[in-house]
Structure formats: C-alpha cells, structure tokens
Amino acid sequence: MSLRKNIYKTPAELRLMVAPGLATAASLAAVRSAIRAGISTGELDAIAEATIRGLGAVPNFMKEPGYRHTICSSVNDDVVHGIPGPRLLEPGDIVSIDxxxxxxxxxxxAAISVVVPDPSRLPVVAERQKLSDVTEQSLWRGIAALATVAYLNHIGGEIEDYIESQGSYGILEDYVGHGIGRSMHEEPPVFNYRVRERGPQVKPGLVVAIEPMVTLGGIETFTRDDDWTVATRDGMVAAHWEHSVAVHAGGIWVLTAEDGGAAGLAPLGVVPVPIA
Structure with missing residues (x-):
C-alpha cells in the first residue's frame, strides 16, 4: 500500500472529525449498556443505528459495498466483521462490537469487546476478560506512543511488547489498523506488531484508527461462508479494541472517546489535548 501525499489533515479538517468520532463513541456506549445474555446481535445493531442517526450522523459501515448493518458483531472465535442478526448472546460469550x-x-x-457475565463459569469468564483487558491496554499503549514517536510504525512494537508481557496470546497480522478521514479506511496501514519499515512521520494532521486484534491461541484465520466474518482457524476466542486518534499541533486527541482519551492515557502519563 503506497502512501498518498495527502494523508495529513488540516486543522480545520481535524475539527470536523470530532463530531463523527463522538457519534461513534455514543453508539458503542449505548450498545455496551445493552449487552446481556439473551439479547440478539441484531438488537444491538438497531441500538447503534438509532444512536448514530439520533445525533444527525449516518452509519458508515452501511456504505461498504454489500454491507447493510451499522455494526460488526463478532462472538467468541469470530474476530472481526461478524454480521449482526438473530444470534442470541449467551452467558460467558465475548463479543466484539465495531x-x-x-x-x-x-x-x-472504534471497537470494544465485552464479556457476558456467567457465574457458573467464572474461570472461563476471567480468562476472556483478561484477554479483553490485555487487548484494550495494548491499544492505549499504542495511542500513548503516538504522542512521542517520530514514525508511525514504532507504535506496533509498543503494542506487541505489552501483549507479550502479559502471557501467551496471538496478535493477528492479516488485519491491521488504518488511516481515517473522508473515507473510513485510508492509508497508511497501522501495524499492531513490530515491522522493519518505519512508516510515515507522526506529525500534525495524521489521523489513524489503531485496532489490535488478539486471540487466546494462534493467528491463522479464515472467512466464513457469509464472505464477511473472520474467525480463528483453531477455534480460540478473540478480542478487538479500536480508537480513532488525531495528531495535532497541541498533542493527540482520541476522537472516539468522550473524554478524548484522558482516562485511558492517565496511567501512562499522557495528557490528551483538545483540538483547537
């Protein structure tokens, strides 16, 4: 994937990205509060759509050719791109919502992963919750690194190092983050692991979606018969966390977090700065 010359946004364009980021955050907050055993992924999709449209925005996933839903809902060994529908969440499920x-x-x-409570299988729930927590914290370490690194690909090493320090996990390599702006998926790619190339400069105007996808097993995947859902080859469960982050003259700002990322970055010594 070759880099375009216009991957950097102007200050005015960065300001225009705040509102869609907040609408995305609101949709995930609404879905998170609704997740429980017995709810269908289709119902979660409807909640997300109503939230986004209620804020005057539109679901951008619906603009992907052939996709007709607001969210992707990936349950257990489905990693990403799961299609919402009649499937009911069960106790102990881990569901990723993009x-x-x-x-x-x-x-x-943006994306989150949530583990449905199951008092009868506490060890399973604990293992899956740790997977989600490790994936989320690796995301925040990648975001924190964006505040200091000179080149984009340096953040992949930070994400990888943290995940490996927490146990034996698989970091997907076939699916990575991306630039975001006028299109949901733009250049440059954002790796969740260490690569040789240093990537583009991290400087004001860069906006990227960082999204580690981590499994309890291997990293081999396949696409199910629906031609969308990506699942682990070994059947092990996965987690997925994502935020869209802007670099500007004052620092960084997490566009898809209501507080700009303040809570997630505080333990790492980084203070996000609102886009002026």
Missing part, C-alpha cells in the same frame, strides 16, 4: 459514524463527510471508527 461501529462507525459519518457526519459532514468525515468518519469515525
């Missing part, structure tokens, strides 16, 4: 909103021609994209 959502995005477009407003004024600009995009937001």
């Amino acid at each position: 959502s995005g909103a477009e407003l004024g021609g600009w995009n937001g994209d």
Whole structure:
C-alpha cells in the first residue's frame, strides 16, 4: 500500500472529525449498556443505528459495498466483521462490537469487546476478560506512543511488547489498523506488531484508527461462508479494541472517546489535548 501525499489533515479538517468520532463513541456506549445474555446481535445493531442517526450522523459501515448493518458483531472465535442478526448472546460469550459514524463527510471508527457475565463459569469468564483487558491496554499503549514517536510504525512494537508481557496470546497480522478521514479506511496501514519499515512521520494532521486484534491461541484465520466474518482457524476466542486518534499541533486527541482519551492515557502519563 503506497502512501498518498495527502494523508495529513488540516486543522480545520481535524475539527470536523470530532463530531463523527463522538457519534461513534455514543453508539458503542449505548450498545455496551445493552449487552446481556439473551439479547440478539441484531438488537444491538438497531441500538447503534438509532444512536448514530439520533445525533444527525449516518452509519458508515452501511456504505461498504454489500454491507447493510451499522455494526460488526463478532462472538467468541469470530474476530472481526461478524454480521449482526438473530444470534442470541449467551452467558460467558465475548463479543466484539465495531461501529462507525459519518457526519459532514468525515468518519469515525472504534471497537470494544465485552464479556457476558456467567457465574457458573467464572474461570472461563476471567480468562476472556483478561484477554479483553490485555487487548484494550495494548491499544492505549499504542495511542500513548503516538504522542512521542517520530514514525508511525514504532507504535506496533509498543503494542506487541505489552501483549507479550502479559502471557501467551496471538496478535493477528492479516488485519491491521488504518488511516481515517473522508473515507473510513485510508492509508497508511497501522501495524499492531513490530515491522522493519518505519512508516510515515507522526506529525500534525495524521489521523489513524489503531485496532489490535488478539486471540487466546494462534493467528491463522479464515472467512466464513457469509464472505464477511473472520474467525480463528483453531477455534480460540478473540478480542478487538479500536480508537480513532488525531495528531495535532497541541498533542493527540482520541476522537472516539468522550473524554478524548484522558482516562485511558492517565496511567501512562499522557495528557490528551483538545483540538483547537
């Protein structure tokens, strides 16, 4: 994937990306509060769509050719791109919800993973919750690194090092993060592991979606018969966390977090700065 010369946004364009980021965050907050055993992934999709449209935005996943839903809902060994529908969540499931909103021609994209409570299988729930927590914390370490590194690909090493320090996990390599702006998926790629190339400069105007995808087993995947859902080859469960982050003259700002990332970055000694 070759880099375009216009991967950097202007200050005015960065300001326009705040609203779709917040709409994306709101949709995930609404879905998170609704997740429980017995709810269908289709119902979660409807909640996300209503939230996004209620804020004057539109679901940008619906603009992907052939996709007709607001979220991707990936349960257990489904890693990403799961299609919402009649499937009911069960106790102990880990479900990853990916959502995005477009407003004024600009995009937001983010994802969370949630473990459905199951008092009868506490060890399973604990293992899956740790997987989610490790994946989320690796995301925050990648975001924190974005505040100091000179080149984008340096953050992949930070993500990888943290995950490996927490246990034996698999970091997907076939699916990575991306730039975001006028389109939901833009250049440059954002790796969740160490690579030789240093990537583009981290400087004001860079906006990227960082999204580690981590499994309890191997990293080999396949696409199910629906031509969308990506699942682990070994059947082990996975987690997926994502935020869209802007670099600007004052620092960094997490566009898809209501607080700009303040809570997630505070333990790492980074203070996000609002886009002026």
